Amino acid sequence: MTNHPNQFPKLHNAAWPGVVGKGGEGDDPCIPLDDMLDMTAAAEVDGRKFDGVDIFLFDPHVSIDATDKELESLADRVRSRGLVIGSVVAPVWEPTGGGPAAGDSDQVEAFLTQVRKGCTIAKKLRELGVRPYGVVRLDTATSVEEWVKDPDANQSKIADTLKAACDIAEEYDERLAAEGEICWGGMQSWRKMVDLLERVGHPERFGFQADMAHTLLYLLGYNAPEDAILPQDFDWNDKEKKAAALKELTHALRPWTIDFHVAQNDATVHGTGSHDKTGRHCLPNDPNGKLDIATDAGHWLRDEHGDVLKTCRHICWDGCMFPNEVMTKPDTWNSILAAMLSVQDAHGWNE
Template sequence: MWPGLVGKEPGTDHPPISLERMLEMTAAASVNGRKYDGVDLFLFHPHTDPDASDDAIKAMADQIAAHGLKVGSLVAPVWPGTVGGSAFGSADDRKNFVLAVEKACRIADILKAHGVREYGLIRIDSSGGVHDWAEDPAGNTKKIAETWREAGKVAAQHGERLAAEGEICWGGMHSWKAMIDTLEATGMPETVGFQADLAHTYLYLMGYNAPEAALLKEGYTDEEFWPAYKTLTDALRPWTIDFHVAQNDGSVHGTGSHDKTGRHCRADDPNGKLDIVKCSTFWLQGAADRGMKHICWDGCMFPNEILEDARTWETILGKMIEVDEAL
């Protein structure tokens, strides 16, 4: 549901889209009789008050269930300006990061007790910029790992796992090598893993924020692409516990804290760089063995008119069905 919030600004031509409207559009989509099974939630305003009462969370659960939908993964409000702060920031920032995970776990418990949530995890990132991280790479990676470990301990107490979303805009996660370094430093593979998004991980290949980690150069051929993709996915797949079906046109785009990150475009965009189904199978080998029970799609920073277009929802649903059938 977070495409209705991320990159949206009140009073502009791309204001936040309400949770109810996002649920309506989800429930309305259908491809050959198959529909979306559920939704992933961003636990922050205006969709969800992270400090909402138990009754308010139960009412939201009823609202979602009334559309015939389940809840899957949850996005913890770990960023400055929400509940959290940088995982490699000040002591208060890091304390607030863990607090954001605590709040997400509380809501997760209520949703599980309600019955609307049977699977999924909690998404995080480092919540700090690449340039800030680069001031002290080793020291900041160590801080991220320490913060994630503390958050991981909280999650484990609630039967939850944390998945760090691989966007190049986050320090310590901005390249595939940095991502692995941070996960290994955290050292909690049973609790803290990786969330792969096809649009974001495409930029890992290109080394946009880490040229030294690039696996491809502009103008690459198919013969060069697939071995590079295998290298990328072989390295990160063992950590991958959550997945976004998406398309990328090779450009970068962002707003606010999500600066210079992988541009999500429509699944049928003629400029799309990815064979969505084939690329997905690379990531999803052995997915069930890693506890994965669902896949999601992400349209963050889509213009509102694209999100309000039923074809957007049906096109990506059709592609997700193809992914499912290819596994």
């Protein structure tokens, strides 16, 4: 324990890698939630373990229409493994029952319905005593291709939709966080993300979720070249320029950041279904990874003066699209936990 003196921010694993990218012809099957919980609970490094999980409100893990009885069972299953729940992901996309935030009235209503269901579950989990912190995560559910057809009108429409989502979140005393992922219109670059946050203008209800893998791609401007900070052929061995670019990026987005994902990225993009040109998560020790996880997390978790922020009471590992063969190895989760501990050691605190 003396090697890891800090207890905050709490360390969470994401459950959704058991669902995202799984299923379908030729693909690995979904990994059941209980298996994800078991693997999370079993991980251990230097006597330290994960504190909790963040979850996706989507079948087969947790239905967005889960009953109170089902949520009570979920709370019991999580608690029995010595874990808690933090942030939850609302399935706001069209294929999962939602719709684009820049869509027509029916699509916007579907988006907001999913936000309301997500907030309902999040509040219930708080009341059950299994969720002491965390946000409800969403994005714009609008493709970049559709957004660029009329940027000003679409950005305004998305902002109006998210303002309505904030009203819903206030009813449930929840906070919403938009994940900065380049495949979603209106937030495909850091400048557009800041613009959207400012247009919504409800920092008490709506903030930013920084995922280290996705925000790395903000530097390169894949879906918005006009907002690139670094060239796409950037030499990642130039640590000084990378640090300067991260400083510029985080200066703009850190004041809005209320949820944080530790992750690794090799600075390449790929498309999967509606996720066009999105980031490729890597394992923390991937030789192609471009992030120095502990160091680079500090740009988000410390302020301009280098003081530790305490905005995020927990941080979560996010790594999707790994084969089940990799995900079912205990060493995978131990290496991830070690990376999480390195961030907590460098930028954590005690209470």
